[in-house]
Amino acid sequence: MNRWKSLLAMVVLAWAVPVLAVPTGITVRVKSKDAKFIGTTMGGALITIRNAGTGELLAKGVTSGTTGNTDRLMRHPVTRGAVLSDTAAARFSTTIDITEPTLVEIKAVGPLARTHAAAAASVTQWLLPGKDLNSGDGVLLELPGLVLDILTPAVHTTLAAEELPTTVELRANLVMMCGCPVTKGGLWDAGRFEVRAIVKRNGAPLGEFPLAYAGEPDKFSGTLPLKDSGIYDITVYAFDPATGNTGVDRTTVVVEP
Missing domain, CATH: 2.60.40.10 (Immunoglobulins)
Structure with a gap:
């Protein structure tokens, strides 16, 4: 009987222990269609990251940095897996605390220096706890216009x-x-x-x-x-x-x- 009470206590304790959130990194870059990255010289692009199911705002910020390397972006043929950005290229980087796989909507609006010309683009994808989206170009969005x-x-x-x-x-x-x-x-x-x-x-x-x-x-x-x-x-x-x-x-x- 005492054994069963001990097991029950352990189960109750397990349920009572809160699930710890795991910091998960994400980098977003925004590219102009047929051109380069949208960065500081154009006011950047506004980035919002939301829980796609609930609409909860998880992160918000503005891309900053340079327009990137002209040769890499515009002159060299792009092959599979090629990274378009360099270390100075405009980006927004953040860390989100999540406890479970979360479907997120990542949206970009810009350029902010010319709001009458601003366009928007978004993507929806899964974000896994502790699985950063920072490698390569990170999450890359393209704005037409x-x-x-x-x-x-x-x-x-x-x-x-x-x-x-x-x-x-x-x-x-x-x-x-x-x-x-x-x-x-x-x-x-x-x-x-x-x-x-x-x-x-x-x-x-x-x-x-x-x-x-x-x-x-x-x-x-x-x-x-x-x-x-x-x-x-x-x-x-x-x-x-x-x-x-x-x-x-x-x-x-x-x-x-």
Whole structure:
């Protein structure tokens, strides 16, 4: 009888002992599609790691570091198992305490320096206690898109009807999501991008107007003829037909009657 009481006590004690959480490391890197890592120069990318079942936030942070090695990322053929990052390449590293295999959602949003151009990507995978995800590139996410900023006309540029007819310069700055430059004949060749302005006047389509490479890195320009008063809504886009990367920005011009 005493033997059975002892066994029962041991079982009860085993159930009463808390399961200890195990620190588990994870590194996340975020790469711009057809370009390099999104790091400090572009404000980084926001990383969130959540329990996929409960939605509980397990970790949060921002990638920091350099855009990485250009030759390794853009010039050398990528073979199976090849590591794209170097020690300086942008990343977010953290440690999560878990007690059992946990399905997690890892999400990236960026670049944070240009929120109007920000894209998001996520992956769901199992995280095992004590089995770090730090080797190689860690967890690698890719963000599509381009960062396009309209430089002129500034939003709500106002003209008087007496100035008509006139033209307004359309000028835009275009870079990759990692901040990598767009130049004539460069690694990201300006000639491969289609850059155009879609214009509406008082809500009615007015037409599309091309912007061409302006002769200096990242800059594209064109002209918009103005003949009538009204509110001109200008959406400028850049598109790379080879990759599908797209960037968009918007501004307005008001011609008062």
